[in-house]
Amino acid sequence: MASYSTNEFRSGLKIMLDGDPCTIVENEFVKPGKGQAFNRVKIRNLKTGRVIERTFKSGDSVEAADVLDTEMQYIYSDGSFWHFMHPETFEQVAASEAALGDSAKWLKEEDLCQVTLWNGAPISVSPPNHVVLRVTETDPGLRGDTSSGGTKPATLETGAVIRVPLFIEVGELLKVDTRSGEYISRVKE
Amino acid sequence: MTPPEDWRPGASVALLRLRAEMLAATRAFFAERGLLEVETPALSAAASTSPALQSFQVRDADGGLAGYLHTSPEFPMKRLLAAGCGSIYQICRAFRAGELGRWHNPELTLVEWYRVGMDHHALMVEVAELLVTLLPPERLSRPREVLSYQEVFRRALAVDPLQAPLAVLEAAARRAGIVAPAGLGEHRDAWLDLLLSHAVQPGLGRGGLTFVHGFPGSQAALARLDPDDPRVAHRFEVFLEGVELANGFHELADPAAQRARFEAELRQRAESGLPPVPVDQRLLTALEQGGLPECAGVALGFDRVVGLAAGATNLDQVMAFSARRA
Numbered sequence: 001m002a003s004y005s006t007n008e009f010r011s012g013l014k015i016m017l018d019g020d021p022c023t024i025v026e027n028e029f030v031k032p033g034k035g036q037a038f039n040r041v042k043i044r045n046l047k048t049g050r051v052i053e054r055t056f057k058s059g060d061s062v063e064a065a066d067v068l069d070t071e072m073q074y075i076y077s078d079g080s081f082w083h084f085m086h087p088e089t090f091e092q093v094a095a096s097e098a099a100l101g102d103s104a105k106w107l108k109e110e111d112l113c114q115v116t117l118w119n120g121a122p123i124s125v126s127p128p129n130h131v132v133l134r135v136t137e138t139d140p141g142l143r144g145d146t147s148s149g150g151t152k153p154a155t156l157e158t159g160a161v162i163r164v165p166l167f168i169e170v171g172e173l174l175k176v177d178t179r180s181g182e183y184i185s186r187v188k189e
Numbered sequence: 190m191t192p193p194e195d196w197r198p199g200a201s202v203a204l205l206r207l208r209a210e211m212l213a214a215t216r217a218f219f220a221e222r223g224l225l226e227v228e229t230p231a232l233s234a235a236a237s238t239s240p241a242l243q244s245f246q247v248r249d250a251d252g253g254l255a256g257y258l259h260t261s262p263e264f265p266m267k268r269l270l271a272a273g274c275g276s277i278y279q280i281c282r283a284f285r286a287g288e289l290g291r292w293h294n295p296e297l298t299l300v301e302w303y304r305v306g307m308d309h310h311a312l313m314v315e316v317a318e319l320l321v322t323l324l325p326p327e328r329l330s331r332p333r334e335v336l337s338y339q340e341v342f343r344r345a346l347a348v349d350p351l352q353a354p355l356a357v358l359e360a361a362a363r364r365a366g367i368v369a370p371a372g373l374g375e376h377r378d379a380w381l382d383l384l385l386s387h388a389v390q391p392g393l394g395r396g397g398l399t400f401v402h403g404f405p406g407s408q409a410a411l412a413r414l415d416p417d418d419p420r421v422a423h424r425f426e427v428f429l430e431g432v433e434l435a436n437g438f439h440e441l442a443d444p445a446a447q448r449a450r451f452e453a454e455l456r457q458r459a460e461s462g463l464p465p466v467p468v469d470q471r472l473l474t475a476l477e478q479g480g481l482p483e484c485a486g487v488a489l490g491f492d493r494v495v496g497l498a499a500g501a502t503n504l505d506q507v508m509a510f511s512a513r514r515a
Binding site: 028029031036037040052053054056057058059 | 239242288371378385436
């Protein structure tokens with residue numbers, strides 16, 4: 001079984017911890033001048049998304065996690081699973097609601113997403129950083145008011161609710177940053 | 190894989206200039222005090238036996254072992270002291286395998302000096318004087334403090350590092366939110382190192398220098414033990430903003446005690462699965478035949494001092510080419 005020594009620790013490295021696949025977020029080498037060296041590591045559990053802190057004795061080894069980040073196209077949801085397809089091999093995988101988490105509300109068919117596979121099965125999905133989605137519901141727009149800076153809620157075609165400027169109307173296409181959930185701009189059709 | 194910007198230095202030109210000025214100021218400081226600048230081999234037949242320090246092995250052109258890169262110039266400098274050269278200093282590169290992090294680089298610049306006739310308390314004063322010369326005044330907004338190892342543990346964790354049973358140290362680690370690594374077992378010093386590095390050290394040296402002295406006797410390294418309280422050693426360290434800057438000793442001069450410590454360290458290396466290294470027999474002979482004069486010595490991590498002077502957050506910002514660019 002593949003393993004990594006603490007000397008190989010760097011952010012992004014995928015390791016197994018307590019039976020779950022994790023990614024290293026931050027690795028700090030600490031060592032009293034005449035004493036035991038440690039690696040103080042911030043680790044994200046790839047299944048739960050939670051970040052925890054762990055300390056390893058420098059030189060110890062941990063099991064590698066067979067985790068692969070791959071770009072896949074979202075094709076459809078059957079209500080319980082979200083289906084993705086590799087754009088070149090046409091290989092398909094089905095991701096559970098747990099793997100989707102918060103990402104589900106940004107996904108529109110044909111969007112390219114980053115799907116994280118553990119032992120071949122999807123454990124998490126990241127939507128594109130920017131998506132373009134249509135407004136399906138919002139209070140009537142205030143025409144001409146493009147500068148006041150006020151905002152209102154708007155529901156998008158995927159179900160996501162974001163804050164938008166007051167002049168936005170139902171049916172418009174919006175560019176949204178999925179990392180912050182913030183409105184960026186209107187998009188012309 | 191290699192980022193294309195790797196050819197550039199990590200330190201800005203302004204920082205390289207600051208570094209050069211600080212090197213010049215260090216030499217001027219010692220010249221004014223009459224210390225002799227010396228140079229000793231970086232490559233030598235013997236190596237540090239400390240289980241906490243790993244030496245790089247160097248191969249000869251024919252594949253045989255040429256020797257070890259020094260982890261500090263301590264042993265040959267002590268041979269010079271035993272030969273009667275008086276107080277000396279050296280500014281050199283030292284090499285420590287496996288040490289790479291924000292404040293660690295496997296190749297580092299040490300300022301190491303020995304003061305004949307001084308004990309560790311007098312040397313702590315001189316270390317402070319040098320650091321006051323090198324660091325901008327705004328980095329030292331309060332007077333220096335001198336605390337015992339016992340005191341800094343008591344303040345940070347309410348435990349006595351010299352007396353508390355192992356279970357109390359383990360409980361203190363849990364209270365501090367540390368998930369201890371497996372394999373520390375009964376190694377009391379490893380538990381103390383865990384607590385020091387995770388929960389004590391980050392608070393040391395805030396706003397000014399903190400000197401910590403009276404390390405446990407089991408961590409004496411090359412310091413003499415306190416004759417009045419052999420639980421502690423005449424060893425000190427200096428911290429600024431949570432970063433360890435220097436380590437010093439009232440030097441152990443007794444050749445038999447020195448030999449016993451080397452042997453104990455070799456046993457610890459074997460227990461930890463570390464490769465054996467040749468003991469510096471020339472140092473032991475120097476202690477026996479020449480005799481080490483009463484002296485105190487200290488090694489200062491020059492790169493870290495530059496880092497703190499400049500307000501840097503890691504060594505890559507203060508070295509022309511740290512390991513990731515070397």
